[in-house]
Amino acid sequence: MKILLVEDEPEMAQSISHSLTQEKYVVENAYTLQAALEKIHIYEYDCILLDISLPGGSGLTLLKELQKINKTEGVIIISAKNSLDDKIEGLNLGADDYLPKPFHLAELHARLKSVLRRKKFEGTNLLTLANTTIDLQNRMVFIDEKEIVLNRKEYDILLYFVSNKNRLVSKTSLAEHIWGDRIDEADSFEFIYSQIKNLRKKLQDNGARISLVAVYGLGYKLVTE
Amino acid sequence: MKLSSYTTTYFSLALLGIISIWSVLFYLAIIDEVYDSIDDGLENSKILILRRASQDAAVLQKTEFGESNYRIQPVSKQAALAATDQYQDTLLFMVNENDYEPVRMLKTFFHQQDHYYQLTIITSFVESDDLIEDLFYYLFWLYAVMVVCVVFINQSLLQRIWRPFYKLLDTLKEYRLDKPVPLAFQASKIDEFNDLQESVSKLLQNNLQVYQSQKQFIENASHELQTPVAISLNKLELLAEKSELTEEQAMLMESVIGNLEKLTRLNKSLLLLSKIENKQFTQEQDIQVNAVVTKLLAEFAEQAQFKEVTLHLETKGELHQRMNKDLLEMMLSNLLKNAIIHNVKNGFVTVVIHPNQIAIHNSGPAQALDPDKVFKRFYKASASSQSTGLGLSIVKAIADLYGLKLSYQYEQHHRISIDF
Structure with a gap:
């Protein structure tokens, strides 16, 4: 999978590309709008991570250019501006998602996977990990062909872990992904703990060969046996 | 005290002083003039009577006042020579008034053909108590009229002069940075x-x-x-x-x-x-607040269940509002979140929607929060290290942006209401 990272802040770009490379993505960096425009004309990418405020102009220009040359790369806007207008305009110009900075890398991975799935595997909406299969379209989970019933939050949690398999998912990242900022932070951890306990039990009871392991106080990690 | 009342008070007191002093001086001047004039009249009468007495000896027989205003009584030589002309105030019974009234009396002595006489002439005199009363009465009215004038001038003229000042004051009262x-x-x-x-x-x-x-x-x-x-x-x-x-x-x-x-x-x-x-946040639309509340309550259902707090909705009417949808959701969800977090086990959160008001009641620590501080930035009632202390100030900022009235009350439970 080839990703174009358009981000002018070198340290930020370094962290993101480091994390993406670990997940076996091929990452190319563009630090200016001009460099990014040149690259999209020459190469094909599976997904573009696009900052809005760039030296040389707004990232939205790149979205317009993509439309003009009929390219359908997945685009996730990553912006520190967190401005509603940018979000609406970006999505109208064909961006697939909008991720305000600062974000958790786990969240970026989940969004990226979701965009890639939509772009690349249209039709096949099944996600398989060991003996566990997730039907994304119908929001159903099967273990060895047998359906297990998860509530809405449990399903969201599982999908988030699957998108971040073998990676540490921090408690706050999970809380923000599942509940947004609706819930109080202190409560959300207890809440998450109880949901994860239930999810673990369901996976274990049904003989799933994936499990959620706690990483000290930091969070959890999904591992396959 | 208002400026006009203040000046009115000062003017009234000053007038009272001036008029009081002036009335005393006025009274004394008038009385003095009256004495002068009456005494002149008595002197004149004396000369006329003496002239008549020298021509007509019958006059000397008039020893009582009777219908006229003088009497002549013989006196000893010593007494006559020792005395001088004397003006006196005295009382005399007046038939018309059926009372003793003040009169001015002149006692003088003369001799005619070696006989000495005392001549007493009287003339009716102003009743000084009546004069004082009348004077007081008129001065009182003068004073009253002047005070009314001062008030009137203050109210109309001063008000008009000070109008730019009051206008500025009104603007400043309403002014907000x-x-x-x-x-x-x-x-x-x-x-x-x-x-x-x-x-x-x-x-x-x-x-x-x-x-x-x-x-x-x-x-x-x-x-x-x-x-x-x-x-x-x-x-x-x-x-x-x-x-x-x-x-x-x-x-x-x-x-x-x-x-x-x-x-x-x-x-x-x-x-x-x-x-x-x-x-x-410029994008505005007409929003059915009831629907938004229903949606938010559903979103909070799990958290409320987790905190063992029950959520209720009472609909007393349909509430519509034109505003930014994200801001409305943010405002209501901050309030709901707050109501759920700062609650007690087996507590409740009740949202009541009226056609022009939304009120959120919740059980919680049985202590009223400070209504002046509750919407201030970084105000925290509990020492929760997780809370930013900005949730309710965001609610306040949104309410202010749309001119909505936000208020907090405590009556056995906490209540925050927004008037649309």
Whole structure:
């Protein structure tokens, strides 16, 4: 999978590309709008991570250019501006998602996977990990062909872990992904703990060969046996 | 005390003093003039009577006043020579008044053909108590009329002169730095007022500039903080993923991450506040508030269940409002979140929707919060280290933006209401 990272802040770009490379993505960096425009004309990418405020102009220009040359790369806007207008305009110009900075890398991975799935595997909406299969379209989970019933939050949690398999998912990242900022932070951890306990039990009871392991106080990690 | 009442009081007191002193002097002057005139009259009568007595000896026989105003009585030589002319005030029975009335009396002595006589002439005199009474009566009315005039002049003339001042005062009472309106500068004939208006105008301009640069500073600062915080968080996450961490290191890292995340939340809330105050949410639409509340209550259902708090909705009417949808949702969800978090086990949260009001009642610690502080930034009733203390100020900022009235009350339970 080839990703174009358009981000002018070198340290930020370094962290993101480091994390993406670990997940076996091929990452190319563009630090200016001009460099990014040149690259999209020459190469094909599976997904573009696009900052809005760039030296040389707004990232939205790149979205317009993509439309003009009929390219359908997945685009996730990553912006520190967190401005509603940018979000609406970006999505109208064909961006697939909008991720305000600062974000958790786990969240970026989940969004990226979701965009890639939509772009690349249209039709096949099944996600398989060991003996566990997730039907994304119908929001159903099967273990060895047998359906297990998860509530809405449990399903969201599982999908988030699957998108971040073998990676540490921090408690706050999970809380923000599942509940947004609706819930109080202190409560959300207890809440998450109880949901994860239930999810673990369901996976274990049904003989799933994936499990959620706690990483000290930091969070959890999904591992396959 | 109002300026006009103040001046009226002073004028009235001054008038009272002036008129009192003046009335005494006036009375004395009049009385003096009256004495003078009456005594002249008596003197004149005396000369006339003496002249008649020298021609007509019958006059000397008139020893009683009777119908006339003099009497003549013979006296000894010694007494006559020892005495001089004497003017006296005395009382005499008046037939018409059926009472003793004051009279002015002149006693004088003369001799005719070696006989000595005392001549007494009287003339009716003004009744000084009546005079004083009349004088007092008229002066009182003069005083009253003057006070009325002073009041009238104050009310009409002074009010008119001070009108630019009061107008400025009214504008200043309404003036708010976060909602600046241009000062209606009204040129006045009075230099002091023009000066005042100009100075106030300059003062406000300066304050406005400071206020705006302060606001801008908060927004810029929060914005500039985003990137380094984001980088730090992501780097820490990368580090945490390396599994060689000991438990102790992991704990330390968790604490650092937790604090950085708190900083992020604070920063986001501050940015949001600045954006609301800088009116950066421009898209408005007609919203059915009832539907939004229903949706939010559903979203909070799980959290409420977890906290063992029951959610209720009472619909007393349909509430519609034209505003930014995200802001409305933010305002209501902040209130709901608050009501659920600061609650007790087996407590309740009740949302009551009226056609022009929404009220959120919730059980909680049985202690009223300070209504003056509850919507202030960084006000925390409980020492929850997770809370930013900005949730309710965001609600307040949104309410202010749309001119909605936000109030807090405590009657056995907490109640926050928004009047649309």
